[in-house]
Amino acid sequence: MTTPSMQPSFVPSEDERSLVERVRRGDRAAFELMMRRHNRRLYRLARATLRDEAEAEDALQDAYVAAFRAIDGFRGDSALATWLSRLVLNECLARLRRTARRQNVFPIAGSLEEIDVDHMPGDEADRPDKAAMRAEMRTMLERRLDQLPEIYRVVFVLRSVEELSIEETAECLSIPEATVRSRHFKARSLLREALARDLDLSEPELFNFDGARCDRVVAAVLARLSS
Numbered sequence: 001m002t003t004p005s006m007q008p009s010f011v012p013s014e015d016e017r018s019l020v021e022r023v024r025r026g027d028r029a030a031f032e033l034m035m036r037r038h039n040r041r042l043y044r045l046a047r048a049t050l051r052d053e054a055e056a057e058d059a060l061q062d063a064y065v066a067a068f069r070a071i072d073g074f075r076g077d078s079a080l081a082t083w084l085s086r087l088v089l090n091e092c093l094a095r096l097r098r099t100a101r102r103q104n105v106f107p108i109a110g111s112l113e114e115i116d117v118d119h120m121p122g123d124e125a126d127r128p129d130k131a132a133m134r135a136e137m138r139t140m141l142e143r144r145l146d147q148l149p150e151i152y153r154v155v156f157v158l159r160s161v162e163e164l165s166i167e168e169t170a171e172c173l174s175i176p177e178a179t180v181r182s183r184h185f186k187a188r189s190l191l192r193e194a195l196a197r198d199l200d201l202s203e204p205e206l207f208n209f210d211g212a213r214c215d216r217v218v219a220a221v222l223a224r225l226s227s
Contacts (some may be wrong), residue, residue, distance in 0.1 A: 156187035
């Protein structure tokens with residue numbers, strides 16, 4: 001008896017296929033477009049994992065260089081954003097391991113599993129004191145988020161900051177959907193306990209990826225590829 005062929009669970013869009021094909025041909029403009037499309041999500045993911053802005057930028061650049069060199073390995077079995085996210089996570093985890101070895105410490109139990117390879121819509125009538133209050137709350141939330149264990153921190157960023165679905169987050173991290181739900185719930189509970197206030201106001205503004213940072217990452221990666 002013949003077993004029916006399995007249909008792919010994900011089919012990339014025509015636009016994504018075209019963009020990847022252009023990058024495969026060495027089109028730097030297409031690669032720049034790819035970076036700019038995914039920069040904010042990937043930076044936030046790196047920042048949540050490494051808890052350091054400069055280190056996150058460096059990791060993102062290294063992951064982009066790896067992506068450019070390995071683009072032939074992208075088969076379209078998952079979304080391009082998911083593939084890039086895995087490369088970023090691998091780079092971040094490698095950096096954490098190197099740091100642990102240099103400091104002669106063991107990785108914290110419960111760290112992320114190994115994986116194979118902007119702002120809020122504002123009210124123009126808001127008073128300056130309200131804007132300052134939001135900025136202060138955002139800073140406090142980012143600081144508290146940095147204190148969460150890694151397994152909760154990364155899930156929170158993907159779900160609450162980047163607003164990925166449970167399914168997308170599970171695929172990105174290669175963990176069950178039930179695990180995503182439980183870790184996200186735990187992260188929010190821990191944050192609420194620490195802040196003792198509603199989180200909904202500030203979540204979309206965490207780890208802001210502004211235009212200057214975007215331009216800096218893109219320019220650095222393109223310079224490295226040209227050298």
